[in-house]
Amino acid sequence: MTTSPRSPYIAAVGSGRAVPVATRRRAREVGRAIADAGAVLVCGGLGGVMEAACRGAHDGGGLTVGILPGLDRAEANRYVDIAVPTGLGEVRNALVVRAADAVVALSGEYGTLSEIALALQAGIPVVGLDTWELRRGGSPVDAVVLAQSPAQAVQLALGLVKRA
Amino acid sequence: MTTSPRSPYIAAVGSGRAVPVATRRRAREVGRAIADAGAVLVCGGLGGVMEAACRGAHDGGGLTVGILPGLDRAEANRYVDIAVPTGLGEVRNALVVRAADAVVALSGEYGTLSEIALALQAGIPVVGLDTWELRRGGSPVDAVVLAQSPAQAVQLALGLVKRA
Amino acid sequence: MTTSPRSPYIAAVGSGRAVPVATRRRAREVGRAIADAGAVLVCGGLGGVMEAACRGAHDGGGLTVGILPGLDRAEANRYVDIAVPTGLGEVRNALVVRAADAVVALSGEYGTLSEIALALQAGIPVVGLDTWELRRGGSPVDAVVLAQSPAQAVQLALGLVKRA
């Protein structure tokens, strides 16, 4: 594996359900780009976007960490290298975020929205790819950095990682 | 206090920072309406919207529960009757939501957005009063029930509480 | 209720299963003594020792808080005034401890042992009544303050509460 203990950790968050082929392809490219950069991919460990991202990272020889909602390691998708069962349900969303130096959000449902919000609350940068748009008082809130492609999303995320 | 062990629990979520007078007044009215309905008010226990809501509930003789991010009970606002320090930081947002049968969101920042999202993920109804607007793919996502007034918000929330 | 927002919070921890009559009676006396002192009783909210302690506090007009392992408020025993469902399973043991200024442990099983240990790790005083004995290297570790009666246990716990 190409990662080292001091690699950045990038979370890939998105729906755990079956997703359209185009979304799956992009998730896979995100994972591949994370691996190519020598970063560790962190995710919720389940299917859909998470599985596709893990698969991409796996293809690229990267390391994948799945922080699972349940107690059973077997619920991890097959491309998760390190599976951490938590038994916390959606409370684990906050731990996926805390484990990451930056978050790439792809498409997604309410769980993804919570991860975007928790990251922003914690000051962890978020890059979005065709994901939730945030508005308040009728105006857009530009807190999520928008990317046009998987490669750009990962590049932006890596650039935003704060280094002490 | 007018609550009973079988009262509904309604979470009032919103910014912990200083908020405009109009927002504070509405938060207070939300709290008062929760108390008047004999419901328990749950919140994150801090200032801003949380404090105003607790104050309103307190004025109405209701019971208020604050699930705090830190370890020190003293960080609770003065209108919290039961303070539960957790030391979990923003991970406690998910516990505020889980402790509630329905959520009323007022205005708010990223923490509030995470609570809205976590509630929606968990199937807990959310009523919004001048709060985050959710969009995906350029279209609004109508998951939050919109209210026009504090009284209506609480009424809607109580109506949405699922009873087994 | 005789509690005030600045009351001490005392956790009563012990088995959630059916317990012998003598244990149940002592748990009830612990709860009663907590209420008589104007303290809030915190517990895991289930049966056995927890229910008996809540009942005692209830008899004395005190306030009881149950921090539940599951997601359903209905799993609380009938003497819990404020039920906080967490869905965290035994992870919530740490939250019972964190919510308390001191812990009284009665009898108990592994969950109780974990609560004793977590309290000691966090520097929260623990009083034991016929509960786990700790040994290391063949010698007793005197970290738990031993009480001979329910009344004495609560008195010791209140005396150990650190005030800022």
Place this chain on the structure above:
Amino acid sequence: MTTSPRSPYIAAVGSGRAVPVATRRRAREVGRAIADAGAVLVCGGLGGVMEAACRGAHDGGGLTVGILPGLDRAEANRYVDIAVPTGLGEVRNALVVRAADAVVALSGEYGTLSEIALALQAGIPVVGLDTWELRRGGSPVDAVVLAQSPAQAVQLALGLVKRA
């Protein structure tokens, strides 16, 4: 690394403080034996026993996971391959346990005792090496499987791992 996605995960728990040379050596041997068996070593990621165990696993070409109490990945000892910052403080003890198929406890303080207790509560097997002795009602409680050497401890732990 010699691990595979379906490797067993063995937690090595013990004091995070400086420990005597003999304890450190045994922790290192535990880590080495975990790696030699192709298992993943899980721990709290800090110093003392955790660091020595990680070092041993590292020497043996194994993979080490550190589930950290703080928010900063840099608090991990240098032999942690995958660092998961949680920001949960000692609440993370329960997650170390949940991430493991079996626990080996070496020496240790209250945090270790809590991990032993949480594992036993959750039905996860615990092997002890010169660690806490549990007694109740004046009699030993034989819930922890006692080992005489690091190699035996790991062998026993692996044998106790339940396979679905």
